[in-house]
Amino acid sequence: MSKKTKLIKKTSKTFLITGLILAVLSSIALFFYTRNLLQNEVEEALYSTEARVDDALKNNKIQYSLPPVTEIREVKILKKEILKDTIIYDPSQDEMELFRELSTYKSINGKIYQITIRDLVVESQDILLAIVISNIVVFLLAFIFLFYFNTAKNLQVWSPFFKNLEQMKRFSLTTKESINLIDSDVLEFSELKTEIETLTNKVRMDYENLKQFTEDVSHEMQTPLAIIQAKIDNIINEHSINDKQFEQITSIQKDIQRLKQLNKRIGILTKIDNNQFVNVEPVNLSGFIKEKVNNYKELGFNNIIHFSNENLTVLMDALLGDILINNLVSNAIKHSNKEDKISIITNKNSLIISNVGEDALLHPEKLFQRFYRESKGNQSTGLGLAIVKKICDFYGFKVSYKFEVKQHIFSIHFS
Secondary structure, eight states, X not given: OOOOOOHHHHHHHHHXXXXXXXXXXXXXXXXXXXXXXXXXXXXXXXXXXXXXXXXXXXXXXXXXXXXXXXXXXXXXXXXXXXXXXXXXXXXXXXXXXXXXXXXXXXXXXXXXXXXXXEEESHHXXXXXXXXXXXXXXXXXXXXXXXXXXXXXHHHHHHHHHHHHHHHHHTOOTTSOOOXXXXXXXXXXXXXXXXXXXXXXXXXXXXXXXXXXXXHHHHHHHHHHHHHHHHHHHHHHHHSOOOHHHHHXXXXXXXXXXXXXXXXXXXXXXXXXXXXXXXXXXXXXXXXXXXXXXXXXXXXXXXXXXXXXXXXXXXXXXXXXXXXXXXXXHHHHHHTSOTTSOEEEEEOSSEEEEEEEOSSOOSOGGGTTSTTOOSSXXXXXXXXXXXXXXXXXXXXXXXXXXXXXXXXXXXXXXXX
């Protein structure tokens, strides 16, 4: 992806490049135009002087040569007119100088004359250079003024847009505050403000409706599930059932528990997506780990070992911290035998949990996706690790998985 540039810089850069190109092109054009103009003036002066000399010779007036400006001499044959630049010695300057030279051949009163008229070119070149330099200086001063004026004007015109952009960056669905956008006398910016306000209001309304719907569904599911569970308990307690019926009822109870877990975890994911966990405080994850390890040991899981040199304390919501640890530990237990060792290692900035596994996962890249289960026979909700990933993304933690030496290893780096 190409490097991003601020709008004002981009427009100023375009103005700067365009202005410089125009300055160079106009200076070049002015140079050639002025040079051609001065050369025409010099040549007009040469022809004018040549005409006066010709007229004087026709009237038998004595014309003296004034080298190197004017030279008149008799020749034997007529030749074509010659107009050229030449470098000759100028006694007045005591150096070689560049002259524009006009040589004509005229037959006057029975005699053939070569009339040579010269004009110093250096003076015209100095004038040309002075004009071009003056033009460049004036153009640069005007360009600098226009550049800063244009930049200041652009900042003034675009000011409502930039302020509204900052408002949009601070916009949050979780707050009740309405977005306060600045109006502009520019029609397009005013229309953009109106559309953004309409869009944000609609998005906030949709968000509130979706949040309410999710909460209502979650709440309404709890009552039917509780009623079903109660009726099943009544059937077990008040009626005699055979083994087959008991097996079926047990299966129903497991499905009910799974629905309860599913409902709870979907609610957690929804709340994380909606940024509803806003309490941030130092949370001692090492304490959560010790608590979970002790709880599972009471259930007969005595092979869970926790190694820690110092407490792992992280800034986050305490409830999410508890859910993070619980999901990782319960995931390791679900995919291990009761006698297999489960290792948990914590230090100041990281957490590593590993459990024994015979085979690597077929699709490790899908491990943190919602409802993904590696085994079809697995009765888990498929949301535990998805919640782990969502919590890590929410706080900027880095979670990873790898399989090494018959071990499934999950790592979280908190710094």
